Amino acid sequence: MQIKTIxxxxxxxxxxxxxxxxxxxxxxxxxxxxxxxxxxxxxxEMIASRAMIIETRESLKKAMPAxxxxxxxxxxxxxxxxxxxxxxxxxxxxxxxxxxxxxxxCTVKKVVNGNAGSALMKQPDLAIEIVKAVVKAVxxxxxxKMRMGWDKENLNAPFLAKQFEEAGVQMIVVHGRTxxxxxxxxxxxxxxxxxxxxxxxxxxxxxDIKTFQNGTDALIQSNADGIMIGRGLYGKPWIIRDxxxxxxxxxxxxxxxxxxxxxEIALFHFREMVDFYGERxxxxxxxxxxxxxxxxxxxxxxxxxxxxxxxxSKPIEDEINEFFFN
Numbered sequence: 001m002q003i004k005t006i007x008x009x010x011x012x013x014x015x016x017x018x019x020x021x022x023x024x025x026x027x028x029x030x031x032x033x034x035x036x037x038x039x040x041x042x043x044x045e046m047i048a049s050r051a052m053i054i055e056t057r058e059s060l061k062k063a064m065p066a067x068x069x070x071x072x073x074x075x076x077x078x079x080x081x082x083x084x085x086x087x088x089x090x091x092x093x094x095x096x097x098x099x100x101x102x103x104x105x106c107t108v109k110k111v112v113n114g115n116a117g118s119a120l121m122k123q124p125d126l127a128i129e130i131v132k133a134v135v136k137a138v139x140x141x142x143x144x145k146m147r148m149g150w151d152k153e154n155l156n157a158p159f160l161a162k163q164f165e166e167a168g169v170q171m172i173v174v175h176g177r178t179x180x181x182x183x184x185x186x187x188x189x190x191x192x193x194x195x196x197x198x199x200x201x202x203x204x205x206x207x208d209i210k211t212f213q214n215g216t217d218a219l220i221q222s223n224a225d226g227i228m229i230g231r232g233l234y235g236k237p238w239i240i241r242d243x244x245x246x247x248x249x250x251x252x253x254x255x256x257x258x259x260x261x262x263x264e265i266a267l268f269h270f271r272e273m274v275d276f277y278g279e280r281x282x283x284x285x286x287x288x289x290x291x292x293x294x295x296x297x298x299x300x301x302x303x304x305x306x307x308x309x310x311x312x313s314k315p316i317e318d319e320i321n322e323f324f325f326n
Contacts, residue, residue, distance in 0.1 A: 001216050003226055003247045006202045008170045009141040011072045011098060015204055015226020016215075016243045017041045017173075018233055020076045020101070020145070022108070027064050028272040029237065029289070032265075034068035037241040042066040042073050046103050048116075049079030049088035061276075063092055074099035074143065078106060080115040080126065082133035093138045100138055102131060102169075104146035104160075107179050118179035121160070122150045128163045135168035145173040145206070145228075148191050151180040155191070158198045165199045172199070173228050176207040192222035204228050212246045212254070235292025237265065259297050263324020266293040270313070270320065279313045286316070294323060 006015050018025060018033050020043040025033075030042045044062050051059040065073035075097040079085045089100045104127060106117030113119075120127040135142045144164050149155040161172050174195050176187035187207025196203045205224035209215050210232035218227055232239055238255060245251035257265070269289060273282040290307055294300040303323040310316050 001219060001247060002249070003219070003244075006171070006225055008099065008143070008202070011041075011141070013041045013072055014244050014247070015041070015202065016240055016247065017204060017226065017228045018043065018240055019206060019228045019230035020045055020103075021230060021233070022046050022106075023285070024233070024288070026273075026276075026285075027061065027066065028269060028276050030066040031068060032237045032269055032272070033233070033240055034066045034071045036238040037244065038068065038070055040068075040071055040240060042071050043101055044073075044075045046076045046078050046106055046111075046117075047088075049077045049081070049085045052077065052088040052091060053084060055091075063095060063097070065096060065098075072098050074101045076101040076103050076145070077134075078103040078111060078116045079130070080120065082126075082130045085130050086133040086137035089134045089142070090137045093140050097140065099141045099143060100134060101143045101145055102134060104144060105173075105175050107147075107182050112179070118147050118150065121146060121156060121179065122154070124156060124160055124163070127160060128167060131164050131167045131169060141170040142168065143171040143173070144169050145175070147175045148178050148188065151178050154178075157191075158194045161195045161203070162198045165201050169201065171202045171204065173204040173206050174222075174224075176205065176222075187218075189218045189221035189224075192224055196223045196225075202226065206230065212243065212252075215243055215246070235289070235295055237269070259324055262293050262297075263320060266290055266324065267317065267320050269293075270316065274313050280311070283311045283313060283316060290316075290320065297323075299323070 022045050034040050047059050047062045063075050075092040104120050111117040148157045174192045192205050202225040204226045205218045205222040206228040242254045273286050291304045294303050
């Protein structure tokens with residue numbers, strides 16, 4: 001099964017997209033993903049729009065584009081004020097963002113309680129108003145990521161998709177769960193077809209896509225134009241490339257890496273994090289990534305236990321070398 005190239009504004013790409021994952025897809029990881037997949041599509045972690053306009057150090061770091069040449073850089077914003085969202089979008093356009101993505105899918109309680117993320121699916125009028133304000137504020141394309149609805153009694157993604165398209169949104173990603181499901185149960189790819197039937201713009205299916213079979217099933221059941229991969233990225237920055245190769249008919253199985261090869265990637269990733277954040281911040285942030293890289297190898301639990309107790313880069317590098325290369 002093939003996926004056709006799609007175009008948003010002046011940007012054309014194969015729609016196999018890494019998801020924006022808070023605390024995971026920071027600049028070092030996005031840049032690493034892009035190094036495996038030249039000319040790829042890269043979305044920042046979710047950034048609070050109000051933090052963006054006061055230019056907090058953290059939000060500015062999140063908005064930085066991936067380093068690889070040719071990467072299409074999208075910045076994902078969350079918020080509940082049309083004026084603030086529009087201002088944040090305009091700021092990111094000025095900083096070089098290629099695309100602005102609006103988050104209506106985040107399920108985290110802190111975000112939802114702040115009337116942002118998936119909470120806006122309960123307030124369709126405000127959600128539409130925000131979209132209109134952002135589209136009007138910038139000249140670059142605007143996209144949206146959302147869930148099926150707030151709960152199973154309010155599956156309003158098809159309705160919202162039509163309104164967003166009319167407001168000027170150029171692509172929509174739909175996670176096949178409601179907010180109240182969080183990550184429980186199985187993603188409903190068939191429901192995404194209802195969204196696809198309402199619009200002419202590209203629709204991207206998201207949720208539970210980790211294997212080539214998942215990706216194929218998601219596309220068939222949703223009739224979507226592409227897929228977005230979230231948790232399938234954990235410890236596998238090469239997976240986007242593998243999926244693209246699969247859909248192009250160049251691969252039937254994901255590429256396998258030796259323990260040493262994974263170790264080289266893990267060590268490079270860790271050093272990039274240290275360069276970007278500094279040792280004190282990078283060391284605890286890197287633990288989850290190093291744990292994912294080690295998964296499936298003998299004595300990985302012991303390795304994770306050791307690095308979880310360390311806060312300095314040299315001892316962590318020593319443990320990486322000991323585990324992956326000896």
